[in-house]
Amino acid sequence: MMTQGYSLNRQTAAAALLAPPLLFIGLFFIVPLINLFWVSLHGASSSELFGANLTGDNYYRILTDSFYHTIILRTLWAGMTILLLCLVLGYATAYVIAPLPPRTRLILLLLLVAPLMVSNVIRAYGWIAILGRQGVVNSLLRSTGLIDGPLLLLNSFEAVAFGLMTILLPYMVVSIVNALNAIDRQYSEAAQSLKANPVRTFIYVIWPLSSPGVASGMLLVFLLTLSAYVTITLLGGPRMKLLVSLVFDSVTAFRWPFAAALSFTLLTLALLVAGLILAVLRPARVQGRG
């Protein structure tokens, strides 16, 4: 009797706790999303938000026009490049930070996230000051006589990837540090006792056990890459556009339905890559369900 009352109370409490966020997400995310999809299935209108007729033209255009293919591929390529850079650099950094004493670790992590306290806009201008035609790098190189004319460092794929990487790296490091710290030292000792050298201990034990942290870090980095705008605009300029730039361009041209269709393309890419990350890393295996 007591336990029944208890479990009922628990359920009520759980429902009460879950209801506000669920309601919030439903009202302000799911409903608008459905609305957005509805918008994307229409043509443009000069007076209304969208035209009168239902049509798949927007998606047809995105799927057939090679311009959009280029942008989609470039977006994916940028995402992958940033992901890979963040993974390699982030894992290496985390691997060094994780075993340090808690205090040192905390100080280093705080240092690492300190740049996040500066707005992305300001940081992008910072990179412009460093990488621009009259920037620090070019001035230095010219004064040493290594180059004659200025190098075009900005408005390039590299500038965007580099700029985003510096912003997103802390997310990756923090995720992986937490995952590595959650791994009991006994696991690595058990691997060594079973004749695994340090490299194999890493490959067979540490890496799989850290996969939840790696997965969450990669999801964060990739999704933030897809939705980054300021950095791409300022460091990529008019030539290095990604999908998100096209959404903005369409909106400013009042082509709302097409912007909506591009948004859904972006969302699809995000879901596909997220699914791919989870399928490759299989973070759930740490729970021992294969």
Added chain:
Amino acid sequence: MINATEPAVRLSHVTKRFGQAVAVDRLSLDIPDGSFFSLLGPSGCGKTTSLRMIAGFETPDEGDVFIRSQNVTRIVPHKRDFAMVFQNFALFPHMSVAENVAFGLKMIGIGRAEREQRARDALSMVRLPQFADRYPKQLSGGQQQRVAIARAIVMRPAVLLLDEPLGALDKNLREEMQVELRSLQQNLGIATVFVTHDQEEALTLSDTIAVMRDGRIEQCGTPSDVYERPINRFVATFLGASNVLRGKLINGGRHALIEAGSLSIPMEKSVGQDGDTIELAIRPERIILAPQGVQGVPAIIKAIVYKGATVSLYCDASGEERVVFVPGGHPSLTGLQTGASVVLTFDPTHAVPLRGQ
């Protein structure tokens, strides 16, 4: 053939410090091949550190570690010939039971077919053949324990290291696993080093027990040696309950006078000079309740604790607490009540002279 006189493990004057603290202090010991050797002591006595130095997870500051006469002091763990069962088992959660057991074989380059066969054999040995495809989290504590043992013995190591492996199990399971562990170890004949703070476990399982305190071995011997003939007060009280009696030596150190000189206990040999103070340990189960009038230690019963197989009597003998274990249902218990006056006697051969403190 293995040389019978060659120890499976030898620690030679090994010292390990952590900062200022000395964890292990010039420790030397030989673990004979095929024997079950326990390092027993309270936490912080250096037993786990000693085990970890055999494994190579800690490097001694001084001294040498040998496994099968090879000096492994500077050799990394994965190149040493040992296997280990960890305190919390440390089964890899992302691998199935079979993969866990075959992991070590895979690392030393055994082909798939052979390692699967050997993993199956090892799982049969611990009576878990049907669990090969499960994951560790789907197993009970006792089953995980067995998998951890299978994963270690499948390597056929020179020495098996056990770091309080039964600590995580509940009492009944623990006793069951003790029996199983012992018979498995005897069948395989693997030299085993067992670290524990549980004296009962050490007594049950071991061929040899080394009782440790403050990084040193206080006494090393067979279970009955260390239990029946403890050399000092620490060993006497750490391994089960003990009554410590004070006396003075007479007769060339061959007799101890106790109880204000009323009882004279003969010693096996001279244990000191006349007039020296000496302590004698006597186990509670060696004390007998004698009828009034018999020569012995007069005492008053303070508490009677019924434990089923035995009954513990807590007595006051002129201000000193004395403990007596009487087998349950023993005639001397009839009508016995708190506050009763009794006389405690014992066979003098069971009184063990203790050295130092």
